[in-house]
Amino acid sequence: MEEIQVWGFPTFKYKFENQRKIREEILQNANKQTLDDMSEDWNASCKSTAASREIITMPNFHKELKNIIYEKFSKDINIPSSKMTLKGCSNESCTEECPDYWINVYTKNDHQDVHYHMNEGDKTPLFSFAYFVKYDPEKDAQFYFYNPSPAPNMYEEFTGIRPAFKERMKLDISEGEIIIFPPFMLHGVDKHLSDNTRITVAGNIYR
Numbered sequence: 001m002e003e004i005q006v007w008g009f010p011t012f013k014y015k016f017e018n019q020r021k022i023r024e025e026i027l028q029n030a031n032k033q034t035l036d037d038m039s040e041d042w043n044a045s046c047k048s049t050a051a052s053r054e055i056i057t058m059p060n061f062h063k064e065l066k067n068i069i070y071e072k073f074s075k076d077i078n079i080p081s082s083k084m085t086l087k088g089c090s091n092e093s094c095t096e097e098c099p100d101y102w103i104n105v106y107t108k109n110d111h112q113d114v115h116y117h118m119n120e121g122d123k124t125p126l127f128s129f130a131y132f133v134k135y136d137p138e139k140d141a142q143f144y145f146y147n148p149s150p151a152p153n154m155y156e157e158f159t160g161i162r163p164a165f166k167e168r169m170k171l172d173i174s175e176g177e178i179i180i181f182p183p184f185m186l187h188g189v190d191k192h193l194s195d196n197t198r199i200t201v202a203g204n205i206y207r
């Protein structure tokens, strides 16, 4: 676990233990799922399962995600696991998993503009996450957090002296890692310039 402060807000990073197996599971799933072009729904040019909102069945991924969220993250942030859920539906009596996560596939020149995860449907998430399924940090488009303050304009000529003055903050992320952050944190993905396919699973945790 690594806790990183991004403009004063806590961001957490964990490594999946069964990355190889889970990567295989997600890659197989990405081929079966409906991947829609998101350029109209989002200010982006990637493909995603987000629009179809099919319930994605990825048992290995789901099991490890649950372990990270309920066992590790819950303790590290000091919010009891009883106060958080991966269920996207608001129905307490619902016995389905119905998680709110989606697969994003980036091919050459794709990107995702600055956005946050507030007001997703009828609920605001408690936290949001991005899991890096297939990702080469040397070549693939990087995830960034966007400065919510006027500092980048105000201190334009001094952005080099303080990281907090910069427009974008990038974390050191490797394949197999998940980052968890408050849903109001602005973030995006640079233009993907490599010929590799870059795949992530993004999603939300609720109250």
Ligand SMILES: [Fe+2]
Pocket (backbone or CB within 6 Å): 115, 116, 117, 187, 202
């Ligand atoms: Fe996002």
